[in-house]
Amino acid sequence: xxxxxxxxxxxxxxxxxxxxxxxxxxxxxxxxxxxxxxxxxxxxxxxxxxxxxxxxxxxxxxxxxxxxxxxxxxxxxxxxxxxxxxxxxxxxxxxxxxxxxxxxxxxxxxxxxxxxxxxxxxxxxxxxxxxxxxxxxxxxxxxxxxxxxxxxxxxxxxxxxxxxxxxxxxxxxxxxxxxxxxxxxxxxxxxxxxxxxxxxxxxxxxxxxxxxx
Numbered sequence: 001x002x003x004x005x006x007x008x009x010x011x012x013x014x015x016x017x018x019x020x021x022x023x024x025x026x027x028x029x030x031x032x033x034x035x036x037x038x039x040x041x042x043x044x045x046x047x048x049x050x051x052x053x054x055x056x057x058x059x060x061x062x063x064x065x066x067x068x069x070x071x072x073x074x075x076x077x078x079x080x081x082x083x084x085x086x087x088x089x090x091x092x093x094x095x096x097x098x099x100x101x102x103x104x105x106x107x108x109x110x111x112x113x114x115x116x117x118x119x120x121x122x123x124x125x126x127x128x129x130x131x132x133x134x135x136x137x138x139x140x141x142x143x144x145x146x147x148x149x150x151x152x153x154x155x156x157x158x159x160x161x162x163x164x165x166x167x168x169x170x171x172x173x174x175x176x177x178x179x180x181x182x183x184x185x186x187x188x189x190x191x192x193x194x195x196x197x198x199x200x201x202x203x204x205x206x207x208x209x210x211x212x213x
Contacts, residue, residue, distance in 0.1 A: 001030040002188055005169040007157050008108070009040035010094075011087040013066035013077070015166040016116045018178045019108060020075045025181040029188050031170075034102040037091045040165050042154040047163050053084045069178065078119040085123040088150075089141065090115070093128075096137035096146050101153055110135060173199065 006022070008015040022033070044051055052062045063079060070077035090111050097107045114131050115122040132141070139146055160169060168175045168184055173194075175184040187194050
């Protein structure tokens with residue numbers, strides 16, 4: 001049975017969609033999942049990128065697309081009152097609910113739905129306090145241990161070549177984004193394209209030109 005490492009940040013609507021759709025997308029297959037929170041902004045900084053919500057026209061498109069994707073897949077979703085927001089308190093709370101680098105599906109689901117259902121402010125302090133009481137974390141979300149683990153998750157992701165969330169890693173392969181779920185399924189099913197060199201050949205394309213910054 002394959003183990004999938006699911007790297008996520010609660011700020012990402014695509015991570016929410018992928019989280020909700022994953023059981024349906026992989027129905028009938030044997031697998032386990034390690035859900036690993038990380039700070040998406042750390043990946044952006046490492047690669048010198050702006051986030052989708054930091055480019056005004058892309059921000060509008062992203063919100064329209066994710067709401068349509070939710071509608072078309074039958075996933076309940078409503079944009080939070082403010083986006084983007086600071087996800088650090090939610091990421092630290094998630095890790096504080098466990099003892100290591102991963103969180104269980106219940107914790108991930110609870111926090112994702114705190115953000116992406118109902119249209120409330122995900123960073124509201126009263127809501128965060130109520131969420132913390134409901135999850136009853138075993139560790140201090142503001143403690144050094146949890147902060148170090150969150151950074152370690154980002155460092156691990158960067159070492160694996162991750163550049164965005166959601167990223168689902170199985171064996172040595174990275175599947176990025178909500179729309180990669182069918183591709184992930186085909187790989188888990190032993191699809192011929194993967195064993196026939198398709199994956200490797202895509203990484204051998206030479207760059208014809210580079211843009212100066």
